[in-house]
Amino acid sequence: MNLDPNSPPATKPGGSLRMWKDFFRYSNIFGIDIADDCMFTEERIKTFKANQAKPNELIDFAKSFNLKFDIIIDDGVHLLGPTYITLVTLLDFLQPGGIYIIEDIWQEYREAWLDLLQHLSMAWPEAKEKYSTAWIDLRNMTKPWNESQNLLLFYKHDEKIDPTIF
Template sequence: MKLRQILKKIIKKQSRKLIPLIYGNNLKKLALFYNTKWGEEEGSHMYAQHYEKHFAPIRFKPLKILEIGIGGYDDPTKGGESLKLWKKYFPKSMIYGIDIIDKKALEEERIKIFQGSQDDELFLKEVIAETGELDIIIDDGSHINKHAIESFKTLFPALKKNGIYIVEDTHTSYWPSLIGEKWSNFGKGSVYLESLTKVGGSLDLNDQNTSMNFFKRLVDGLNYEEFLHPGYVPSYFDKNIVSMHFYHNLVIIYKGDNNEGSNIVKNNILRSFMLQNLGIKSLEELDLEFPSMSQTNDE
């Protein structure tokens, strides 16, 4: 009986080494193995199918990948499954992690970990100063709406051209913070549980402070060259976001030069041939009222 138990342990240990090798090119299988980004049980996030679509063409490139949020909650020795997943799937890449808890015990070859808060602009800039420009950034951090927005504003400029920025678990946009005496002691001592009481979402789908509404506003910037609005000054995001993909609880944003131009509008006024076709010399003759347009990078 003892021998049988020993053999089972050996087989189990060896299988854990073999499975990542066998399924190294199948992100969904790897995600199941590492128990992250994909699940078959009710309530699991099913991100791997989307990641595979976007990552498969670049998986063998030497990339720099940063993930915010390492997992394992308050235990400094637990978590890191996603970092190992990315290390296996991107065999030539360097993987970086950020967590508010010290998770350096989980470091290994091609995995480096920083401790700090994702809403600390100075800390994030120090991380970037060490890593250099990044190819992929994945925000799986606190999921507090304000944190997701502030991290994006700081880190998106640190992406290389053609880089990909991802925000997970956007469902907290629809959860209001839990305030009042009833919740004052909820989750005390647990970074994760305490964060659930202050996610900063809203029951109002038009609330401008949620991360989903922040990213939805950026969609218009894809077409900023079509804005019929004299004097409009494009934001950094207008000029550097080339596509956005929205999935269930997931936003994927590509960086590049958004400068295709418009065949109708130039410098946010109608081109001369359009004015001529309309029989006018300037937009003023159309007697239009131009509303103020907020700059997303100034919000």
């Protein structure tokens, strides 16, 4: 199995997907992974093979459902480049009122993320009208503390809003 080397030995693929299935009791959960041995289907869970660094694979995945997603949670490779590619590729597949979360962002990437978001807002000016963003630092809220306890959250507005209110 292709497991995270930092995971406990008893960990098997899909643990976080199963947790989200339990949390969102009336939802279908779709996962993406690059490894063949992480593919599985269970009640209300289905995984798909795709590479986070390849936008065309992400687009094919998202288009296969012919719908917009309520929530997208990126718990992928945790590297800045592929995570940013996933964000800019899948953000438009979020339905109005939807939430996009990037989890486990290392503190050392904070400034780089803020720079990327600034670049994104300059390259895509209407993004400020469509989305609100929040950086959430969970380091003081979790035990044990570690450097990856940050979230980046995007909320897609139901309607066009005045971006200057944020």
